[in-house]
Amino acid sequence: MSDKIPVTVLTGYLGAGKTTLLNRILSEEHGRRYAVIVNEFGEIGIDNDLIVGADEEVFEMNNGCVCCTVRGDLIRIIEGLVKRRGRFDAIIVETTGLADPAPVAQTFFVDKDVSDRTRLDAVVTVADARWLSDRLKDAPEAKNQIAFADVIVLNKTDLVTAGELAEVVGRIRAINPYAKLHKTQRAAVPLSDVLEQNAFDLDRILTLEPALLEEDDAHDHDHHHGHDHHHEHGPDCGCGHHHGDDHHHEHANHDHGPGHSHAHSHAHTHAHGGGLKHYHDEHMQSVSIAIPGDVIPEKFLPWINDLVQREGPSILRSKGILSFPAEPRRFVFQGVHMIMEGDLQRDWKPDEKRESRIVFIGRDLDEAAIREGFLACAA
Numbered sequence: 001m002s003d004k005i006p007v008t009v010l011t012g013y014l015g016a017g018k019t020t021l022l023n024r025i026l027s028e029e030h031g032r033r034y035a036v037i038v039n040e041f042g043e044i045g046i047d048n049d050l051i052v053g054a055d056e057e058v059f060e061m062n063n064g065c066v067c068c069t070v071r072g073d074l075i076r077i078i079e080g081l082v083k084r085r086g087r088f089d090a091i092i093v094e095t096t097g098l099a100d101p102a103p104v105a106q107t108f109f110v111d112k113d114v115s116d117r118t119r120l121d122a123v124v125t126v127a128d129a130r131w132l133s134d135r136l137k138d139a140p141e142a143k144n145q146i147a148f149a150d151v152i153v154l155n156k157t158d159l160v161t162a163g164e165l166a167e168v169v170g171r172i173r174a175i176n177p178y179a180k181l182h183k184t185q186r187a188a189v190p191l192s193d194v195l196e197q198n199a200f201d202l203d204r205i206l207t208l209e210p211a212l213l214e215e216d217d218a219h220d221h222d223h224h225h226g227h228d229h230h231h232e233h234g235p236d237c238g239c240g241h242h243h244g245d246d247h248h249h250e251h252a253n254h255d256h257g258p259g260h261s262h263a264h265s266h267a268h269t270h271a272h273g274g275g276l277k278h279y280h281d282e283h284m285q286s287v288s289i290a291i292p293g294d295v296i297p298e299k300f301l302p303w304i305n306d307l308v309q310r311e312g313p314s315i316l317r318s319k320g321i322l323s324f325p326a327e328p329r330r331f332v333f334q335g336v337h338m339i340m341e342g343d344l345q346r347d348w349k350p351d352e353k354r355e356s357r358i359v360f361i362g363r364d365l366d367e368a369a370i371r372e373g374f375l376a377c378a379a
């Protein structure tokens, strides 16, 4: 593994329990030292006061909305931090409850100085079991935070019945079938389940359990399968903030034009055996396609580049592991909206089945076209 500093992006809707989790992280005896970067939206210093722990350094970014100003701020703070390497082992970025995690996540790919020194370890989303279902209906940023998550801490389970909890899990799985999900009270989750996950590590990018890809819900009730579904709708960055004309998203391609609309989830319920419910989310969906063998890089690379350029606003996350003919190494890529990176990584192991697999999480994806395009790259 690289000696890059791991960064955890902690997100979640207002009041979900981010500060509770952060306090737990900072007060537990884990022998690690964390630098914490807190993004405040408007209120100065409040979260800072709530955070316990003497050894940690807390940096605040008060310059407004995380999705607009932060890149520059975050880059400056991280550059300052890495110069003082040795005083801490890892970084946690807590974002405001209204933030789209995309620009924060992108910072770790886009900025060379930052990406040379740090690696995005995981996006951890804290969700409120009592209110999440409602917020998924009326708050696009809440949905984005779920869609982006590598780890979901489903908190405040004390406030719901078992049936309500199963329902909210079903709704989460309709949006993001891949994240690890932990149900908690007071964000009490073993820190080893939240920190240092390597969820974004290019070498372990597909943390998907193969079973998740099968149409089979027998193995674990948490592993509901997101049913792909598409629907015509304009692109929607979902950031939920109104932006002036004076800011630029260099590569991020957030569409704040007339197509900016709030996604409402009109969930359909399907009762399955055992009382489990599967929800379809008409706007947020996942597409996962596997080719049982090689793809041709000269076909695949132009195709994927073109796809993320064109569909970037609606693709929240993309990941893939590819097998190229006569190439002993695995080609691994990941992306956030239209920013994508990929390279050849470790060798395929002798006992590993060489296959090519891609996953997208996004809004209103044209699954049939994506599938057709990818299959056309098969060797």
Ligand SMILES: Nc1nc2c(ncn2[C@@H]2O[C@H](COP(=O)(O)OP(=O)(O)OP(=O)(O)O)[C@@H](O)[C@H]2O)c(=O)[nH]1
Pocket: 012, 013, 014, 015, 016, 017, 018, 019, 020, 021, 047, 096, 097, 126, 155, 156, 157, 158, 159, 184, 185, 186, 187
């Ligand atoms: N009932 C219940 N309350 C909880 C739980 N976890 C946290 N809380 C309470 O929920 C409130 C919000 O928790 P915070 O940790 O401040 O949430 P946050 O996500 O940091 O909130 P913002 O900073 O406003 O976005 C606090 O009053 C917590 O004490 C839980 O599991 N059950």
